[in-house]
Amino acid sequence: MKQRQIKKTDWSQFLSGVSAGDYIFQNVPYEEQIEQASALISEADVILIGAGAGASAAAGLTYSGERFTNNFKEFIEKYGSMYMTDMYAAGFYPFPSQEAKWGYWSKHSLLNRFLPPALPLYKQLYEMVKEREYFVLTTNVDHQFQKAGFLAERIFATQGDYGNIQCEKGCHPKIYDAEDLFRQMDQARSDCLIPSHMVPKCPVCGGNMTMHLRCDNYFVEDENWHEAAGRYGDFLRGMEGKKGVLLELGVGFNTPTIIRFPFEKMVREHKNLSLIRLNMNEAVVPESFGNRAIGIGGDMAKAVSDLHRQMIPAALAEN
Ligand SMILES: [Zn+2]
Numbered sequence: 001m002k003q004r005q006i007k008k009t010d011w012s013q014f015l016s017g018v019s020a021g022d023y024i025f026q027n028v029p030y031e032e033q034i035e036q037a038s039a040l041i042s043e044a045d046v047i048l049i050g051a052g053a054g055a056s057a058a059a060g061l062t063y064s065g066e067r068f069t070n071n072f073k074e075f076i077e078k079y080g081s082m083y084m085t086d087m088y089a090a091g092f093y094p095f096p097s098q099e100a101k102w103g104y105w106s107k108h109s110l111l112n113r114f115l116p117p118a119l120p121l122y123k124q125l126y127e128m129v130k131e132r133e134y135f136v137l138t139t140n141v142d143h144q145f146q147k148a149g150f151l152a153e154r155i156f157a158t159q160g161d162y163g164n165i166q167c168e169k170g171c172h173p174k175i176y177d178a179e180d181l182f183r184q185m186d187q188a189r190s191d192c193l194i195p196s197h198m199v200p201k202c203p204v205c206g207g208n209m210t211m212h213l214r215c216d217n218y219f220v221e222d223e224n225w226h227e228a229a230g231r232y233g234d235f236l237r238g239m240e241g242k243k244g245v246l247l248e249l250g251v252g253f254n255t256p257t258i259i260r261f262p263f264e265k266m267v268r269e270h271k272n273l274s275l276i277r278l279n280m281n282e283a284v285v286p287e288s289f290g291n292r293a294i295g296i297g298g299d300m301a302k303a304v305s306d307l308h309r310q311m312i313p314a315a316l317a318e319n
Pocket of ligand 1: 167168169170171172202203204205206207
């Protein structure tokens with residue numbers, strides 16, 4: 001294989017270490033926050049979006065409740081409601097066979113990755129930034145940013161994609177598009193199992209395949225992944241001295257070292273940057289950021305829609 005120059009992104013240089021006492025829930029009326037946030041975005045030269053699980057949940061891809069129990073009734077009955085509590089937990093179920101594993105994942109992938117259209121929350125986000133210099137860093141694996149129109153070369157999806165599979169042992173740095181396979185599995189599934197002849201095997205080592213999701217040290221970071229990491233690094237360097245907004249959406253404390261902590265560190269160290277944090281229950285922001293931080297709690301779908309409404313008429317008027 002051709003050797004490529006690969007730029008490594010080192011998360012540790014973005015890690016933050018700030019005392020918890022600095023964090024506050026802002027005591028500013030919601031309407032005022034929306035106004036301030038839309039002004040910040042409108043006036044920004046560069047916009048860095050960071051999105052976590054909360055964004056897709058707010059957009060409608062909820063992993064629990066009826067969306068789970070209606071779609072996975074058969075699985076809940078077969079494996080037990082104690083383990084099959086929601087799609088997140090179900091993904092970690094120790095399926096007893098490859099037929100059972102792919103029986104589950106083909107359904108999970110179709111439901112969250114291939115069947116949903118671009119959802120309104122993502123489309124509104126896109127309209128808000130499409131004419132601007134933007135970049136998306138996301139831990140989400142559902143492809144919503146791409147579907148909504150965000151350019152693939154401006155997205156770094158660090159944790160994989162429900163649409164791809166890889167060697168379970170990561171024996172070679174390649175991932176494989178599994179859409180057709182998952183659709184065939186979905187048709188052939190019976191009693192939560194897929195037929196044995198459909199079980200994918202690694203074309204290099206002959207071993208089992210697995211979803212392209214970061215869950216252990218075997219996660220494959222292929223050429224595209226490294227190129228996206230490099231472009232993210234370039235974008236960060238390009239923000240130097242520019243008026244920038246870091247728009248953080250639904251990032252909790254599952255993997256805060258990828259988006260949440262680095263975003264805070266960047267805003268702390270660069271006075272030209274502001275942070276807008278949208279988060280259902282955890283919209284705390286460092287008080288020391290002053291008016292360079294806006295933490296909007298509650299329903300993010302509403303907040304994005306309100307931001308969109310504030311911003312789009314202005315954008316249209318410019319043309
Ligand atoms: Zn292999």
